[in-house]
Amino acid sequence: MSQPNETPLRIGLIASPWVRVPPANYGGTELVVDLLARGLRARGHDVALFATGDSTCPVERHWLHERALGTTGDLTAELGQVEAAYDVLAPRVDLIHDHTLLGPVWAIAAGVDRPIVSTVHGPFTPTMANHYEQIGDRVGIITISAHQRSTAPSVPVVGTVHHGIDVDGVPVGRGDGGYVLFLGRMSPEKGVHRAVDIARTAGKRLLVAAKMWELEERRYFRDVVEPLLGPDVVHVGEVTGRRKHDLLAGAEALVNPIRWPEPFGLVMIEALAAGTPVVSFREGAAPEIVSHGTTGYLCSDEDEMAAMLQRLDAIDRRACRLAARSRFSMTRMVRDHVAIYRRQLAGAPPTPELVEPGHRSSPLRFAAAGDAP
Numbered sequence: 001m002s003q004p005n006e007t008p009l010r011i012g013l014i015a016s017p018w019v020r021v022p023p024a025n026y027g028g029t030e031l032v033v034d035l036l037a038r039g040l041r042a043r044g045h046d047v048a049l050f051a052t053g054d055s056t057c058p059v060e061r062h063w064l065h066e067r068a069l070g071t072t073g074d075l076t077a078e079l080g081q082v083e084a085a086y087d088v089l090a091p092r093v094d095l096i097h098d099h100t101l102l103g104p105v106w107a108i109a110a111g112v113d114r115p116i117v118s119t120v121h122g123p124f125t126p127t128m129a130n131h132y133e134q135i136g137d138r139v140g141i142i143t144i145s146a147h148q149r150s151t152a153p154s155v156p157v158v159g160t161v162h163h164g165i166d167v168d169g170v171p172v173g174r175g176d177g178g179y180v181l182f183l184g185r186m187s188p189e190k191g192v193h194r195a196v197d198i199a200r201t202a203g204k205r206l207l208v209a210a211k212m213w214e215l216e217e218r219r220y221f222r223d224v225v226e227p228l229l230g231p232d233v234v235h236v237g238e239v240t241g242r243r244k245h246d247l248l249a250g251a252e253a254l255v256n257p258i259r260w261p262e263p264f265g266l267v268m269i270e271a272l273a274a275g276t277p278v279v280s281f282r283e284g285a286a287p288e289i290v291s292h293g294t295t296g297y298l299c300s301d302e303d304e305m306a307a308m309l310q311r312l313d314a315i316d317r318r319a320c321r322l323a324a325r326s327r328f329s330m331t332r333m334v335r336d337h338v339a340i341y342r343r344q345l346a347g348a349p350p351t352p353e354l355v356e357p358g359h360r361s362s363p364l365r366f367a368a369a370g371d372a373p
Helices: 028-042 075-089 103-110 126-135 146-150 192-202 215-228 241-250 266-273 302-308 317-327 330-346
Strands: 010-014 046-051 060-063 095-098 116-119 140-143 157-160 180-185 206-211 233-235 254-256 278-281 296-299 365-367
Touching: 010 028, 010 075, 028 046, 028 266, 028 330, 046 075, 060 075, 075 095, 075 103, 095 103, 095 330, 103 116, 103 126, 116 330, 140 146, 140 330, 146 157, 157 330, 180 192, 180 241, 180 266, 192 206, 192 215, 192 233, 192 254, 192 302, 206 215, 206 241, 215 233, 241 266, 254 266, 266 278, 266 317, 278 302, 296 302
Parallel strands: 010 046, 010 095, 046 060, 095 116, 116 140, 140 157, 180 206, 180 254, 206 233, 254 278, 278 296
Antiparallel strands: 060 365
16 A cells, blocks of 8 residues: 555566566566565555566566566667657656666667666676766666665766565575575676685585576586585576575585675575575675674685585574565665655655666557456
């Protein structure tokens, strides 16, 4: 329901054409878009989502592509997606929240007459920083962590919003499964091989649940990870839904040995929601998510991480769940976005602090909220 004295807004959300909303399997950005759409609707706002035809998010949906394309390589496909999205959404909404890369550029060039905000879901490489520097004075740029924001200080940002999840939909576990867990992509920067070394040093059984679609991911698994498997290191494949939640609930800890400036890290808040401590390196946004000694441990190297896996009894799993509920809920994420939307609609200047604490070649399809895709 809408909040007391809150005027409902008409919000258009644009997703990429690569993965459906919500994702059937791996897809952190698409999960966030789905939860944002659901949360906005629950708060009483009118939401229209432009995604792909196989999306099932229960709001008004529009699409160009009948099914998710499953690749991020064809920028022409994304350009077609955003052109169609703005054609459909701009006449009917108060503000557009774009989650694509090319959308804001196209909208500026096309002279779209609606306020636009755009969330940056990836790292600010030099190329990406330049991209957002060029559009930031005409589009409200939203970052997903203070660390991400700090890596591109010249990008004009209207606010930073940590991701949130449906905490109530994640069952709390006792961590009595007899294992620690790696959950994420099968990639060197995510550190699956480091997780193996760390768990073995600590004398812990490790379950590896990893997405492995891309050629480089399969090659990394074949050449590096697979030779390390054994009775104490088991690859269980990609997991979603209830299976993912059950693995998190049964884990003594989530092992997160990343070695890249990850802009957020959704898996960490999913673990906390299950009551599972997170043991991570201090990369990227991890220090914004994990409270050292309270909801897990932040470590500098593999030896320290192995040592912290021996100190999990000092972490109260109830504190992990409480942190997820109080800091990383869908409700909080939606509230923070609505505050940004209203500032943009009012023409207010950006705030420096963290917000938390046409023509067409293919036919478009439409589904009202609740209709089958």
